[in-house]
Structure formats: C-alpha cells, structure tokens
Amino acid sequence: MTTFGESHGKAIGCVLDGVPAGLEIDEAFIQAELDRRRPGKSAYATARKEPDRVEILSGVFEGRSTGTPIAMVIFNTNQKSKDYGNIKELFRPGHADFTYWEKYGIRDYRGGGRSSARETAARVAAGAVAKLMLRQIGITVESGIFKIGDVEAKEYRFDYALESEIFALDPSAEQAQKDAVLQAKERHDSIGGAALVRARGVPPGLGEPIYYKLDAVLAEAMMGINAVKGVEIGEGIHSAELLGSQNNDEMSKEGFLSHHAGGTLGGISSGDILDIKVYFKPTPSIFKPMKTLDIHGREVTCELKGRHDPCVAIRGSVVAESMAALVLADMVLLNMGRRMDEVRRCYGK
Amino acid sequence: MTTFGESHGKAIGCVLDGVPAGLEIDEAFIQAELDRRRPGKSAYATARKEPDRVEILSGVFEGRSTGTPIAMVIFNTNQKSKDYGNIKELFRPGHADFTYWEKYGIRDYRGGGRSSARETAARVAAGAVAKLMLRQIGITVESGIFKIGDVEAKEYRFDYALESEIFALDPSAEQAQKDAVLQAKERHDSIGGAALVRARGVPPGLGEPIYYKLDAVLAEAMMGINAVKGVEIGEGIHSAELLGSQNNDEMSKEGFLSHHAGGTLGGISSGDILDIKVYFKPTPSIFKPMKTLDIHGREVTCELKGRHDPCVAIRGSVVAESMAALVLADMVLLNMGRRMDEVRRCYGK
Amino acid sequence: MTTFGESHGKAIGCVLDGVPAGLEIDEAFIQAELDRRRPGKSAYATARKEPDRVEILSGVFEGRSTGTPIAMVIFNTNQKSKDYGNIKELFRPGHADFTYWEKYGIRDYRGGGRSSARETAARVAAGAVAKLMLRQIGITVESGIFKIGDVEAKEYRFDYALESEIFALDPSAEQAQKDAVLQAKERHDSIGGAALVRARGVPPGLGEPIYYKLDAVLAEAMMGINAVKGVEIGEGIHSAELLGSQNNDEMSKEGFLSHHAGGTLGGISSGDILDIKVYFKPTPSIFKPMKTLDIHGREVTCELKGRHDPCVAIRGSVVAESMAALVLADMVLLNMGRRMDEVRRCYGK
C-alpha cells in the first residue's frame, strides 16, 4: 500500500499493489468501513463533516480485482482552511509542525497536512480490501475501545463495539468512558485511550523468521498510526512481571491452555486468537492556551480554534483494525512460498 | 542488515550494506559490544560459554569501511547439541518450535535454531558498527534494565548500568532485581523484565512521514527481538490515561518544557532525548514439567534440561540498544535527501 | 514511483515518494512533457486523441514540493471501448492478452488494460518531476529516434529531435524514416525502431556496487517499457566484437579519450556522457488477419480495428527519456550517504 494526500489538499488516496486477481470488490463494504471512521457523527468526534466518498480508479473490472494496482481516491470537500490561518507560523505543541519544519523547511500549514489523521481514511479504504481478501480464507479482524483515560473495560464484546458511538467493548464501562470524553471536551481539553484489535481464524505459519515477523510488522503498523505511543501483543507489558511458569502457554489436543502469547510464537502466528493492544495519546489539538515557538524562534502562545476529536483513540480503533488487516493480508501472500511441497503443488508438479 | 545462522549450526553472522565509506572500524569496540551481550559471565545469565569472536570478512580495508558490504561472522564453538536430544520431537511451550513446524514442516531441533536468541549476537555486532557511525555525528545510544518482575527503577543511571551485572539502571533497585532473578532460577523458573533505551544528540528530522516513521520502525525493530511483547515511546501506554493539557510538551527557547513525546512528533525526531521502553516476557525455557504436544499430535510432558537465561531481558537490553542504533543509522542516511538545498549542496550546486 | 491505471479505466496516475522538499514544481513543464508523448498529433502516431491533462493531487504547496508523496492523475476521456468488443475473447498476437489471462484468469479486455502503453503517460509525468530535480544539479536528459526499420541516423542532434514529428535525431535520415513508417501504415502493418537517451552533467559516483548498479537499473527501467526488447549502454552489443585495446577508454587530464563505456564503469557513473540505446519491437496491433487462440482454446483469426501507433518507438522515446530521468533522480538521492565526510557535513559535524 502507498497512500498520498494532505488534510487540506485536493484529495487523499492510496494505491494497493499485489491484490490477488478474482477477488470480489464490494464497494459498499469499503464505503461502510470508511463511514465507521468518518467524523461528524456524534458528540465524541470532531464536528467536521467529511463525506469521504471513495472512488476506485483502477484495478477492478466487472466487480473483481484484476491483479493490477487498485487506486482509490477520496476528494476533500470540506476543508475550511481559513480556520487554520492563525497557526500558519507557529508550532502547535504535540503536533508534527515543528518536526516537519525542521526536516523540510516548508510546511503545508493548512492543518496537519500530511501528518493529519485525515490520511488514515486512505488506510481504512485499503484495509477494507484486505478484509475482503482475508474473509475468503476465514480470517476476521475486529476492534474496539477498551480504555479511555483510566476507565477500563472488564469484558470485550466486539459485536457491541460495532454499535457503540465510541466503539466501546464493554457496555458496563461505556457510560463512564463517554463521560470522560465529554468532560475533557467541555474543559477544552482532550483525553487518551486504547483499542484492542483481535483477529480470529489466523492460520498458523504467518510471519517470517527474523525479518518480517508478524508481531514486529504489526508493531510497526500500529506505532505508525497517528498518536499511538505504545503497542502490546498478548500479555504485553504485563509479561515483564510474570514468571515463565505463569506466562508459558501449555498445549493439549484442544489447543493452547492459556493465551498469554497473544497468537504469535517466534514472530509466527500460532493459530491462536491474535490480540494487539494499541495506546493513543490524547489529541494534541486542545483549546487551552499553550506556550510554544513560531518559525522565527519567538516564544508565542498557541490558541487553537477549529474542530477536533476530543479522543483520537475512538476513530483510531478503526484505523488500527484496518492496519492489522493489511498486515495479515501481506503475510498471507508472503507465506505462500514457504514450503517446497506448496510450490510444487501450486505449479502442478 | 541481513543476518543468518542458527544456534547450533556452524556460524551466525550478518551482512551490513550501505555503511558510508571512510568510517573507522574499531574492531575492539565491536568485540567489546559483543562481550556485553555474551553469556557465561554471571549467575544471572546462562552458564553456556560462547567466546563469540567476531571476524570481519569484507568491506573493511586498512581499518576503514570501503562503502561495500561488511560481512561479519561468529563461529559457533560450544554447541553441546546432545542436551537437546529430548526435545527433538516435542514443542516446548512458549517457544517457536510449534510455529516453525507448522510453517515449514522441518525444524532444526538442536535448540531454537533460527529462532534462538543466539541470532541476536549478529545484531549486536551490526549495532556496534552503527554506533561507530552515529558517534561521528554526535548521537549516542545507551540502555539498561529498569524493571525485573515487579521491581522497578526509580532513577535511570546509564553509566551505572554499564557496570552492573544485570545492567540495572537504578543502584537502589539492583539488589531486589537480582534477588528476583535468583529466586526464579532456584525455583527452576524464569522471570520477565524491561529495558530502557535512550538516544541523545538525535538531530531533528529523522524519520519519514507515514511509511518509515522513526517510532514505527523502532517499534518493529524492538518487537522483532526475541521475547519482546510490548514497546513504548516516551510516555507510552500511560499517555492513554492523560489529558491533552498534561501530555502535550510545550516549547520555549530553551527547548521542550516536558518530555512526554519521547523524542518524536509525527514519527519524526524532534531533537529531544529519545526514549524507548521494551518489555520482555520471561524466558520460556524453564525446568518445570509442562504439558505440551509432540510432532505426532500426542500429549506429552516437556521436561527441559540445558542451560538458559533465567531473565532474558538482561542480555536483551544490549540487543535493544543495538537495534535502536541500527534504526537511527538507517534514518540518518535516509534523511540526507530530504531537502533540495541539501541535495544541491551535496553536489556542489 | 508507483503507477496505477488501465487504458480504458477511469484514470491513470502515479505517486512519487521521496521528492526532496522545496523543489519548484513547474506544472506547465510537466504538461509540456506529457504533450510530447501525447498521441493524435501527426500521421506517425495513433489518431486517438487523449487530452492527457495532468492534475496534481498532493505533495505540492504554494508551487513547491513539501517532501510528502506527490500524486498525479490523468483522467481517461476518450475511451471508445466499443472498438475493442471483437477482441474480448481472443488473444491478440504479440500482446499481453494471453499472459495476463494465464496469470490472473481475468482480463480487462477493453484494450490492453494495464499492459497498454497508455500507462506510460504516468511515467512521463513522474519523469518530468525528476527532470526538474536533476536540472537543479546540472543534469540534463535528452532523447531521440536513431533508427526506424533499417534506416539509421548518422549523427545525433537532440535539439533537432525536439522539433521533429518523429523525434528524429538525424535530419538527413528523417524523411526515409518517415517513409518507412507511412509505408508500414499503408500496408496495415507496423514497424520497429530505436531511441537513444543521453544524459549530460551526470556527476561521477552515481550507482551502487553490485545491487543497484546504475547501468543495471537503467536496463531494468528500459526493458520494462512496453515493446522494448533490447538495451545497450555505450558501445553495447558491438563491444562483444572488440578487443580490449579498442574498447578501453584511456584517460588524460582532459577526461576520457574515447567513449565506449557509455558513462559507467563498474555500474557507477564516470562523469562522462551517459548513452543508452533502447530497441522497440513493431507495434503488435496490426490490421492484417493473424492466427490466434481464444480463451476457450479455439483457433480463430484476429482482425483488429481501432487506432494504433504504426511505430511505437516514436512516442516510446519520450518514455525512455522519462524513465532514465527517474532512475538518475533515485541514484542522486541514494548516493548522498556514500561517504562519512558527506554524512558529517550534512549534519554539521
């Protein structure tokens, strides 16, 4: 996948290369996935309305993938870039304004430009295609919010998350989580949160030894999502507190007797449920005055206007799910040449 | 970097491509780095003695890199593979035995083979070359253990860690951490732990937008190390509990007024200190009986012999430091073509 | 560079990643380059009229590159796909119809789909950006036709080629070359040809040893252009007939005393003029009946209609020039980290 586009440019989009030919491309499903991520639907996300209509430019013929690159584009319609005039010359704290300026010496100051979370819409479109492919071999990927601020889920119900305005996994924690978001919002502040991505039906053997380990590539994909600061596989950070006898998953004919590993061993999928936890920092755009510098090196006060998500984790959970689907789809294809008997079978020998 | 080799094969090694020409290659330093990772030095690591003598096969001439691939090899000398005879047909819980078998249908059963932590010696050798390069532009990378079991460091002293048998960052926590390791070892068990890797002197601008973000690539490098299950940048997981006003790092002429971001913004280095936390599960090799399966699908009991690290995090901290150095060296080179004025200057125009 | 799009889909386009920030993006120049390749201008190319208006979707702000991916798109307007109905089920000889069908089991039968030369418009747009960058460091890339059928140029005048309807390098051969094209066209046939691409001002040192040699990557880029069947660097094929004493280029303080090598030694640019010759087969689409198979394996006669270039080499010469520019731009960036002193200088150490 290659994506392109800035938050306030003409369009964003992606090019997906390597999609196997003959996959039914359900455009309605791709749009539905984008709609899950789309802002403007509730009090818990930015009020910015982006219709986010995806248009497929290539690689699909008569409803099926042809094996050639699939280009998808989403034209930006509601850019309202005048909102951003006051930040033209200053570095918003917690944003990439400073680092882009230092690196490139030029910056698309109309919002985050390339570093805007808007770019993730293209990833969700790509992830939807990956999900269509994974579905054909029995792999499903789901996600939901398990934590906002210090309110944590006790149980994980992915079907419930699909219907929840904040993608909450635990109905009993949902209201407290919503309250935490609204409270932050009312105080012109924002709040952090965390998502759980779970994949089922992953066959054993996905992931390459050392260089393209499944867990490593998932970690890259997750940490590369805007605002993510921590990633765990399975027991994650907590495993550092355990003894080997507590953490090892014993096996029986029924499968693994516990699930600390989170679905990978040695960087290769074990066939067990795959669990990834992704932690998002609070949205850096808040409406309180903050000390900062401008591009001339002067100390100034940053006072933001505009419309922003009070909790970027919520919509981020859909992005994380999409990225996991993309990684798994890559791994499924990469894994096909793993054994000489498979190679021979594929070529009829 | 490409590495090769199995724990009980003839040799392990690596090929480093893209090292700039004219870098002084201090072989004694490379060996010293390997010696830090080398087992057999204390009660806190495996008693297995591997001299780990590195030999440079190519890419260095008269003490300097020539710009061509640097191949380094470490011959395996103390293989004692008969220790592993009893695991030939069973899947050790927590190990990659099962996943390699499922993937490849063939397995080098003499120890972990390719999935053995022994492979990481090659990474340390490569990381040492990266450090020599980084040093020339003022970047240093350090590491140490901040947590073993539930004993956590209160302060971070990297100079102290260098001298500590367990690379402890906090002298006041060191004894309790050592005790936790020995206690696990005496009970034929193992214990988890966590390392902090810190880079100083990182210039702003390292890391590419979206596809090769500094934090994302660091996460991949860290999660790809054996036994790692969680990675944090800066405030990490804790940032999910914060408000934007708490988590944003304000700026003044003196620099950042706080350090929650951990040295990256939008995936690009900010010039601030870079902090990465890496969490290791307990060594899966323990000497208690465990339920498992063999390659014929029979339920059997796994009773391991041999020599193993009671806490893989300790030596893992050197590996994490090396991987961070490799990532930073890559990013330093990748960043050179970022601006047209730099390109012109490099070509004298 | 990533390109996408089929000849008869909605659009074709490309995404250029890694363009240094701060490069002035002259849209008029990009369009002018596309216009050179554009069909419908003379009797020597297909009568198909494609306005080929390029639209930049991202990566450019206030006329300059920002360092982020530059996406460019060209919407297809004159598709006339009904012309292609009669080839829906048969394999046109010399085309990729058969191989795509064998590979993917699905085919966009409206023209060549992905394998259509139309895809090369996106490469020309990308090549134009590369040329803008190369110009800044004094590298120019030119091209022209030196051969059509057996009519070969005696001298190479790149300025003349720019004005020639068939991009002829030699005014004295131009009329005979035009006649050869028209004669083939009148006989419902097509004819082969060859282009010379020349780069001047290439600094010594471009190209990596062994894996990313300048000549090897140029060969890949050229052979990857539709209809190309042969590539030469410098003396090329003829060098196989020479003695070492004839072929070696001696050196003096004034530079190389001859130019057999064609600008590379050991895969690295020597600073001498870079010469690449690219040979195109005749357009496979001819209007004579040909024996072929259909997708059901039946022997049928292929009788093509539609509009096609009688000599694909002519417009191909612009594509070859563009690809050479893209390769050189890549090499310019890749070369920046070659020496430790350059790395230090870039980071102010």
Next chain:
Amino acid sequence: MTTFGESHGKAIGCVLDGVPAGLEIDEAFIQAELDRRRPGKSAYATARKEPDRVEILSGVFEGRSTGTPIAMVIFNTNQKSKDYGNIKELFRPGHADFTYWEKYGIRDYRGGGRSSARETAARVAAGAVAKLMLRQIGITVESGIFKIGDVEAKEYRFDYALESEIFALDPSAEQAQKDAVLQAKERHDSIGGAALVRARGVPPGLGEPIYYKLDAVLAEAMMGINAVKGVEIGEGIHSAELLGSQNNDEMSKEGFLSHHAGGTLGGISSGDILDIKVYFKPTPSIFKPMKTLDIHGREVTCELKGRHDPCVAIRGSVVAESMAALVLADMVLLNMGRRMDEVRRCYGK
C-alpha cells in the same frame, strides 16, 4: 540474495533468504556449478587457481533447506596481492577504479576489490540453489557462448557447450572462437563475446505487470554482471528492423508458431522457451601500455601484470545462467499469490 566480499579479502559469500523449506540441498551440485565458473582450467581463462570450495554456514539441516537464510562462504586462498602493487595509485582504463575512487574516496586497491569478477562466484553458488528449486517444478536453465569477436554460432547445442572448454554452443564455430581468444591473448590483448541463456519449462504467468516484469528484472540481473554492455530478449535489437507482421508470434493449438518474443509478453512469461542474449565487453585488463590518470590527477602509463581472462564472456556465461535462475526462482515464488483461487487453495478454503 545478498552477496559480500572482495577479490583479495578474506572471503566472498552470499546469503539467500526466502528459499522454501524442504528443498534437498545437493552440495555436490553447488560445488560442480562453481567448478564450471572456476578459473585455471584451460588456456582460455586466467591461470589464477582458486579452489573455490563453498561452505554452507546456515539454513540447511539434515540435507534440506529449513526456510531460514542460507549463508554460503568461499574463502579466498590464492590472493597473490603483490601482483597488484603497481596499480595502487592509478586508475586502470575500463575498470571501476576511477568510479569507486570518485564515489568513496577510498579503494581496496588489491585488484578490483568489490568490483572484481571474483564476486560472481557467490552468485553462481546462489544460482545453483535456485536451479535445485526450479528443477522441482520442471524449469531448466542452460547457457553457452554464441559469439566471440565476430565469430558467431550458427546453431545452439547446449549439451555441447557443457563439455566445451569455452562453452561454445556451435561445434563448427568453436575452433575459430578459440583461435580468436588465443590470438588476442598472444597480442597481450583481450576480446569480447556473448552468451545465450535459455530457460525451458517456464510456466506461463511469471513476472508482475509494470513493476517487476520478468524481462525487466532479467535485464537488470544481466546488465549487473561485470562487463555486460547489452541485453536482448528474444529477437532483441533485431526486432527494431522488423514489421509487426514479421515479428508477431501467431498461435495455434500447438502453441506459438514462431518465437520472436523470446518467452515473454507484457513482461510476463508466455510458457514459450525463454531466450536472453548477454553481451560482454573485452576484459579491460590487457598487457599493453595505456594512458591514464593516477589518484593525484597526474597523467601516467598503466602497464598491467598479473593473470587475467582474455575473454571474460566465457566464464561470464555461467554467471548469466546463474542470475537467470535466481530471477526465475524469485518470480516463481512471487507468482504464487496471483489469484484468489490459489490463495484459497493454499489455505485449504
């Protein structure tokens, strides 16, 4: 494949990643392939004797590949580097001495270093593994010399070439070709030549559209071999002189009725015999005085001693064959995920 090593360093070698597990690794065959390339066997190659014993360091267990990287190393034994003392400071015409010096500012002056043809021994070892894999799915790759100077083969007998001291394809041209080599050698000169590589049993469908076309990647692999200056697929350069009606290969139920395309259409294999022609310049090392510069910019005379191949094409033909095998093996694996039905079948869905 990654290779490493210089002609006069400790060793050369390669690391092969991605070899499917379970492939029988016939070490005797790998050695036999190396012996074909090995010098010192006849009057037509350099008298330098290199035993070229290959040692497998990893990735093979009990005679089979394990799916992990296969490292192979060949230690240099007969380096005789004192022969090269007189070229320490000058640029040998036709060699990469000048370009390496310009690029890196440092040079392993003991022979060609990294740019020496000695590096190709590692490619032959890797190619031998590729051939073992290809053989299992019915693909064979052969090669031979069809041209030396202006003496060209009239027929191609690959079985004969295997036995010929100069790998001559045509018994009736062999003596004249040998004479041309010896005559050049006697005059302290060298001579060019050309090899034909032919692959049979290539299934249709290998090669990716646009970015990893079979013919383009073959061209890169061939042009990347030392001394190669021209590459043709099928009819090659001659196709530029043909009409479409002459060059198109018509099809019947028996297959293609002619073979101008050389086995690829649109960059994808057609199932027909694959023909690649590779043209080598004469060895640049000749024993006649040549004008050149030294590293201080002074005009000097280059008078070479040492032992060199009078016709580098001869041993180069084995290298070209090996590179073709490596490219085909890559393509075989890459092609496995081309169709959704194959993906499903591979995962049992």
